[in-house]
Amino acid sequence: MKLEAFLYNTLNRTVASAIGLAAPFHTKARKLYEGHKSLINSIEKHFQSEKAPVAWFHCASLGEFEQGRPVMEAFKKEYPDYKILLTFFSPSGYEVRKDYAGADFICYLPFDTPGQAKRFIQAAKPRIAFFVKYEYWYNYLRLLHEQNVPTFLVSGIFNPSFIFFKPYGGFYRKMLLYFTHLFVQNKESARLLDSIGIRNYSLGGDTRFDRVAAICQQPKKIPLAEAFKADQPLLVAGSSWEPDLRVLAPLLLHYKGKLKAIIAPHEADEAHVEEAEEILSGLHICRFSKATEETAAKADVLLIDNVGMLSSLYALGDYAFVGGGFGKGLHNILEAATFGMPVFFGNKAYHIFQEAFDLIDRGGAFAIGSAGELQHRFSVLYEDEEKRKEAAHSCADYVQENTGATRQIMEYIQFMKKENARQNL
Template structure:
């Protein structure tokens, strides 16, 4: 299997280069990696000190890493921090502006052995953290070769992952290379024990730390506050067409509400299409003023959503009917009950199931069930219980980053 894996990553760069003229996303994926090693070498020449490496797949995993990075920097200010991304969507979003506590942002090279070894050789990390998943065999082997400590944090393992399938013997090498694995749930620890891995502990999901920090200091938006005028407000995060099919009849039935909608796709076409089906007056944020009297506001930019939930009485988070549910913890961090579509693969989004158990998350499958749960939310007792449940659940899960660093420090004391 190792030979096949190496052959695969020997061929993949050439195949991707042939396909890049037909895909702007693929072109971005490859273009971003050009001169990656030379840029990394220039950074290390200018920053030769001790370094912690955090690898994330994309933006969601970076959000999980941020509380840990902040906690690490507060306890180990001598450590620089480098973050690597696999996905251009995450990299492009984060690299646009300075990131607190992060000294360098880069792409991880494709997992060809020579590239991985050169990457680690230049980087020479004191500590390495892989966040949630996205474990690359040759990079991990290179870290082991150099005797560098490796940790997997916020792990949420499932039976259908490659570690537990027919090729598990090969992919499990990535897990067994870890000095310690910090999991989000007990199920992950049980799965690890089934394959004979015991260096693990339940730390929780660092996203709770992140959403609590955002909720404690959201962006100030006085213009939006004036526009809302104390009216009940629904914030729709990461809306897809499948979500809006259910939501538009609800929006049309509630003219006394304010509706703030952040689409997944920021191109004008879907917003224009949705606006044509909404009977209430709507505007896009880029063309809007606080004095406008519209009831519906489409957010046509990136970066506002996590703070918009401060205005919400109820939140709806999209994606469940399509590629996957987006972050429901962001509104819950503000104590806002959240509605979302029926998740197709529940094991991939354990927070969706747990939020329903806790009484602050509500799954809908069609227009009828959406109207039903929204009507219940308009009942004072039901709503207040949902708010209290959200606050209690978030508060009970805080501290994952500190628990992780406490264990890491005990295993790898600072020199």
């Protein structure tokens, strides 16, 4: 195990050095490099006079943040005396949520080397820790375990390709035992953990359902988008990549004047917004940032050139198209499904998302391979309102049936608090 730890730590030091070397040439590397400058010192300075207990939540990126958020907010409500420390690994999470009001201190996670991890734990002194979905950091987990800090995995998910289940994965299997408890999403994850003798888990479901159900109850009002929709059918395309837009464009042209579309590119920078405008040429497009309610009402497409409002835009939709399914991976379809509408997505990169399979089986979602297939499947629902409503209800009901993961986690913590006062939660 000492050799494995040495190799692991060497790899982490190498990655940290490589990020510094890549910073002048790569935007994400540069943001990481800048974010780690004096990071430990700033953490030590912030926490040196902190007297309140600290609950630490760590998320790799933005998607994991949305998964951890319901637990974070429920914990803060139940234990208001705690300060919330929120860390990210990726700039795509930190940059978007660095001003999140639900946490008291937000920063990057220092690289997982023995020295950095020790200084971080000594400075923050977390009394409880939550890692979301995929996060396994040896030095952090070892130190938390050695100091008897209750540590939980939230909405964990495992598949046979993970290193834990390989003959050479002993070092990584050890990390799973450092957790006080693993809350896993599905039966397959539970079966895999059983196969390697890991018993400190329970089937807890996916906290994303709790998050999107909460959003559905309190969507933000966006008057400009409401004026754009007026009384026309509306398709909301979220996190759209170039292949998604090329499949959508013929559909929107075919239904021009009969269907409106709100389109949010996966990146809201100028280059991606201009790319969307080029692909959708032939339609009357207005950018959100430049539109008035009057000009928006006359447009075919409302192009979203900012971040942070997609989940509330879905509230206005009658149909949704969720991007990423033709490329790097399908984005969150539950954000759309919770509002009760048929959901379309590309058929190439959705296979690791159980909710995609479930909604397809229930008739609420449709994996499509081409513009022609999209137009065919869409037209069936567009021409038959009862069929559209059936698909919509399937989606909304599915979300409601799967809520409750956050409550289960909080009940476990409350039980542990009562049964094990020495952990001083």
